[in-house]
Amino acid sequence: MDPDAVSKAFVEHYYTTFDSNRAGLVSLYQEGSMLTFEGQKIQGSQNIVAKLTSLPFQQCKHNITTVDCQPSGPAAGMLVFVSGNLQLAGEQHALKFSQMFHLVSNQGNYYVFNDIFRLNYA
Amino acid sequence: MAETNKGRSEEEVARAFVNHYYHLFDNDRSSLSTLYNPTSLLTFEGQKIYGVEDISNKLKQLPFDQCRHLISTVDSQPSSMAGGCGGILVFVSGSIQLHGEDRPLRFSQTFHLVPLLQGSFFVQNEMFRLNYG
Numbered sequence: 001m002d003p004d005a006v007s008k009a010f011v012e013h014y015y016t017t018f019d020s021n022r023a024g025l026v027s028l029y030q031e032g033s034m035l036t037f038e039g040q041k042i043q044g045s046q047n048i049v050a051k052l053t054s055l056p057f058q059q060c061k062h063n064i065t066t067v068d069c070q071p072s073g074p075a076a077g078m079l080v081f082v083s084g085n086l087q088l089a090g091e092q093h094a095l096k097f098s099q100m101f102h103l104v105s106n107q108g109n110y111y112v113f114n115d116i117f118r119l120n121y122a
Numbered sequence: 123m124a125e126t127n128k129g130r131s132e133e134e135v136a137r138a139f140v141n142h143y144y145h146l147f148d149n150d151r152s153s154l155s156t157l158y159n160p161t162s163l164l165t166f167e168g169q170k171i172y173g174v175e176d177i178s179n180k181l182k183q184l185p186f187d188q189c190r191h192l193i194s195t196v197d198s199q200p201s202s203m204a205g206g207c208g209g210i211l212v213f214v215s216g217s218i219q220l221h222g223e224d225r226p227l228r229f230s231q232t233f234h235l236v237p238l239l240q241g242s243f244f245v246q247n248e249m250f251r252l253n254y255g
Contacts, residue, residue, distance in 0.1 A: 036197045036213075068165045068249045072234055073207065081165070081232050081249040096253060098230035100213050102201055114199045116213040120228060120253045 007069035007080045010103060010110055015062040022053050028112050035115040048115070059089035078103045078110070083120070096120040136198030136212045139235060139243065144191040147181070154181055157245045165249040177248075188221035201234055209246070210235045215253070228253040 017024045029035075029045035035052075036042075042051050064084040072079045080101040085094035102114035130138070146153050158164075158174040165171070171180050193216040201209035212233040217226035234247035 032203050034199045036199060039195070039197065041199075066168065066251055068168065068251070070163045070165060070170075070247045070249065072201065072247060073209065073236065075202075075207075077201075079211075079232065079234060079247050079249070081230075081251065083230065083251055083253065098213075098215065098251070098253065100211065100232045102199075102211060102234075114201060114211050116197045116199065116211070118195055118197065118213065118215050118230070120215065120230065 003069055003071060003078055006110065007078055007103070008067055010101070011064060011067050011080060011082055014101075014112075015064065018052070019059075019061050023049060025049050025052055029115075030106070030111050030113070033111070033113055033115070035117070037117050038119065057088045061087045063087065063094070072102055076105050077113070132200050132210045133198050135235070135243065136210055137196060139210075139212060139233070140193060140196050140214055143233075144193065148188075148190050152178070152182055154178065159244050162245055163247050167251060186220045190219045192217050192219065192226065208237045210243070 014028060017028070026045050026049040029048050031044050033045055033048060034041065034043050035048045037051060042048050062084055064082060066083045068081040070079050071077070080103060082099045083097070085096050087094040097117065097119050100114070100116045101112050103110040104113040143154070143157065155174055155178040158177050160173045162174055162177055163170070163172055164177045164180065166180060171177050193214060195215045197213040199211050201207070201211045212235060214231045215229070217228045219226040229250060229252050232247070232249045233245055235243040236246040237243050
């Protein structure tokens with residue numbers, strides 16, 4: 001399958017899950033996965049999802065502006081670089097963010113091995 | 123060649139690389155070619171460029187002579203498990219001030235540094251996006 005198509009499908013799945021069923025993100029990470037969220041380092045799917053589900057907002061919607069992807073090397077990994085904005089329920093202005101994923105294939109299914117998230121302040 | 127490992131943590135390698143990369147970019151842009159090799163990939167504002175020669179040319183031909191990068195954040199993670207290839211992912215945000223322009227442009231940039239046998243790193247993957255708005 002075309003890497004651009006795979007990365008777009010992944011991005012859509014990731015943010016839809018985030019926005020509608022945040023705990024469901026646990027299936028997208030594994031034991032060795034790493035998240036750096038606004039500079040805070042977290043490892044392992046349980047800890048990562050604990051962090052994401054404890055973020056201080058209930059409802060949110062990600063609107064994706066750009067998705068870039070590249071193969072990461074000989075092991076069929078993919079780097080995905082996303083920018084967009086995050087609208088929190090009740091907030092007037094959306095927050096801009098950039099995020100980088102390194103997707104690694106486990107028997108044909110991709111999971112997130114690396115995840116780095118940063119808000120883009122004005 | 124880019125930075126060597128010499129027993130440094132991945133964070134230290136990332137920091138040293140970022141300092142080196144933007145120093146070259148702002149002062150000696152043609153020397154950025156030392157950081158790439160024929161398998162390198164750059165996506166610059168959505169445009170895909172392959173290999174050290176084309177990447178070098180793209181960066182040299184950007185429509186400004188003088189610029190200065192100001193780095194706000196640097197995050198890094200190893201790109202494989204322990205015992206794997208030893209690659210490092212680096213995620214940078216900051217702004218770039220172009221000479222003569224009123225306001226700096228904000229940007230985010232991702233690098234995937236891969237080690238060479240002799241202990242130095244090269245840029246295997248790079249993606250750059252301006253952050254508008």
